[in-house]
Amino acid sequence: MPQKILSLRPFIGARDYAVSRRFYHAFGFTETVLSPVMSLFSLGGVSFYLQNAYVADWVDNTMLFLEVENLAQYWQELTALDLPGRFAGVKLVPIREEAWGREGFVHDPAGVLWHIGEFR
Numbered sequence: 001m002p003q004k005i006l007s008l009r010p011f012i013g014a015r016d017y018a019v020s021r022r023f024y025h026a027f028g029f030t031e032t033v034l035s036p037v038m039s040l041f042s043l044g045g046v047s048f049y050l051q052n053a054y055v056a057d058w059v060d061n062t063m064l065f066l067e068v069e070n071l072a073q074y075w076q077e078l079t080a081l082d083l084p085g086r087f088a089g090v091k092l093v094p095i096r097e098e099a100w101g102r103e104g105f106v107h108d109p110a111g112v113l114w115h116i117g118e119f120r
Contacts (some may be wrong), residue, residue: 009040009047014109017052023109024086027078033110054110059117061066063113071095072120078106080117 014020021039029041037052048064061077069073075095083106084090093105103117 007047008096009049010062010064011049011051012062012064012112013051013055013110015054015059017050019087019109020050023083023090026081026083026086027106029083049088050062059112062111063115065115065117067104068116071104071116074116075104078104 017037021031024041027043029043032040032042034040034049039050040047041050046066051057073094079092084092087109088106089109089111091105091107093100093103093107098117101119103115106114106116109112
């Protein structure tokens with residue numbers, strides 16, 4: 001008998017843990033501190049673990065896809081946060097159209113790449 005899946009929580013690293021924590025707060029996530037070196041960040045029913053750990057090959061290849069209901073509205077609200085102006089290394093890449101839907105990109109302070117999109 002299959003079990004009900006309750007969540008999927010990826011682990012991501014941080015080049016500067018304090019900066020990444022501030023970034024994810026500014027992004028809108030709620031933090032639950034689990035230990036001095038790891039926190040759970042949650043937003044709208046999704047979560048991930050942020051670790052005070054940095055391995056360049058790992059972090060540089062970490063990508064997460066955040067599906068939203070209304071990308072245009074979400075992107076407008078996200079852009080208004082001015083995350084690139086507040087955090088070094090953060091980039092927002094504008095929304096683009098794809099065959100499957102639309103997406104924009106956010107690079108966090110460590111280089112983790114967030115795909116934020118909506119499917120057709």
